[in-house]
Amino acid sequence: MNIIGLGLREFWQRLRAPPDALMLEIGVGGELLVAKLRAGLSLALLLLPLVNIATGEYTPSEGIAGMFGVILAVAASQALLVLAHQQRRFRWLPWLTTSYDVSLTTFVLALLAPGSLAASLNSMVVWAFYLIAICMTALRNDGRLTLYTGALAILQYAALAAVVFALARAPEQLASADYGTARVSTVLQRLLLIGVMTAITATVVYRMQRLVELSGTDGLTGLPNRTLLVHHFPGVLDGARENGGSLTLGLVNLDYFRRINDEAGPAIGDHALRHAVGVLRESLEGGDLLVRLGGEEFALLMPLPAGRAWERLETMRRDLATRPFVPGQDASPLRLTFSAGLASWPQDGADLSQLMRRADLRLSQAKLEGRNRVVAR
Known part of the structure; x- marks a missing residue:
C-alpha cells in the first residue's frame, strides 16, 4: 500500500511540476502539431452542417448554430496556426488554445439551447470535442495543462447543465425526439467520462515525461546529456x-x-x-x-x-x-x-x-x- 501511495504521490507531483527545458522544446513542436490538427478538423467540420442540410435532417436553429460554430472554429484555428508557426516561443499559447478548444465546445452547445434544451446537453457530436481537447494536451507534454483542460471542461459543462435545468419550466422541455431526454444522471455520467479521459491523458503525459527524462539524462551522473x-x-x-x-x-x-x-x-x-x-x-x-x-x-x-x-x-x-x-x-x-x-x-x-x-x-x-x-x- 505504501508503494502504491508513493507512486501516486510521485505521479501527482510530476504532473503539477513545470516542464523542464527539454519538455518545453518538445511541447513547442506539439503545439504546432495541435494547431495543424485543429485547422484540419475545423475544415472537416464544414461537412457536418452541409450533410445535414443536404439530407434534410436538421432543424433551422441547429443548422444555424452548427454553421456559425464551424465558421468561428475555422477562422480562429487559422489565427492560432499562424501564432504556432512563429519562431518566438509563447509560453501562454498552449493555455490560450486549450481554453479556446473547451470554451468553443461549450459555446456551440449553448447555441443549440434555443432550439432544444435537450440538444445542448445531449449532442454527442459536439460534446465529444471536450474529450478531443483533453486528448490533444498530451502532445504538449505538460501535465498541468492536461489537468487544467479537464477541470475547465467539467466546470463549463456542469455550469451549462445547471443553466439548462434552471431554464426548463416543464419536464417536456428537456425531451427531444432526436436527442432523447436530458437527465441529471446522464450529465453526471458525462462529467465522469471527462474525468476518466483526463486521468488517462495525464497518465500518457506522465509516461512520455519519464521516457523523455530517461533519454535526456545521463544514467551515471544524473546530469542532462x-x-x-x-x-x-x-x-x-x-x-x-x-x-x-x-x-x-x-x-x-x-x-x-x-x-x-x-x-x-x-x-x-x-x-x-x-x-x-x-x-x-x-x-x-x-x-x-x-x-x-x-x-x-x-x-x-x-x-x-x-x-x-x-x-x-x-x-x-x-x-x-x-x-x-x-x-x-x-x-x-x-x-x-x-x-x-x-x-x-x-x-x-x-x-x-x-x-x-x-x-x-x-x-x-x-x-x-x-x-x-x-x-x-
Missing part, C-alpha cells in the same frame, strides 16, 4: 537575443582520467567521476546548465559574458584541484583536475555547433599548454 543540450540551446539563445543578455559555452575535460579507470578499475572511476560532478555542481548558479557529453567530457552553458564565465570555471577548477577523491579508507587520495575551453555568443559563433567547435579548439589549446587550465581567448 547532449540530447537535452541540443533541445535546450535554441530557447536559451532566443532569450539572450530578446533580453540583450550574454551566453558562454564551456567544454570541460577531466585531465588524464582514463588512467584512473586503467589503474584503479571502472568502479573506482565511476565514483571519481561522480565526485568531480558533485564539486562542479556546487558552483553552479541559476541559469547554468551542466551537461555530460560522454566519458570524462562535459559542457557548461552559462548566461554570462566570457570574462565572468572564465572566472566561474576558474573557481571550479581550483575547487576540484583542492578536493581530491578518496577511493576508500586505506586508499591514497586521487587529485583530479580539468582543462576547459570557452566560446561566447555572438563573438565566437551564432549557433551551438559553431560555439562547440570554437570551445573545442580552446580546450585543445589548454591541453597543449600543460592542462589544468581554462582558455577563453
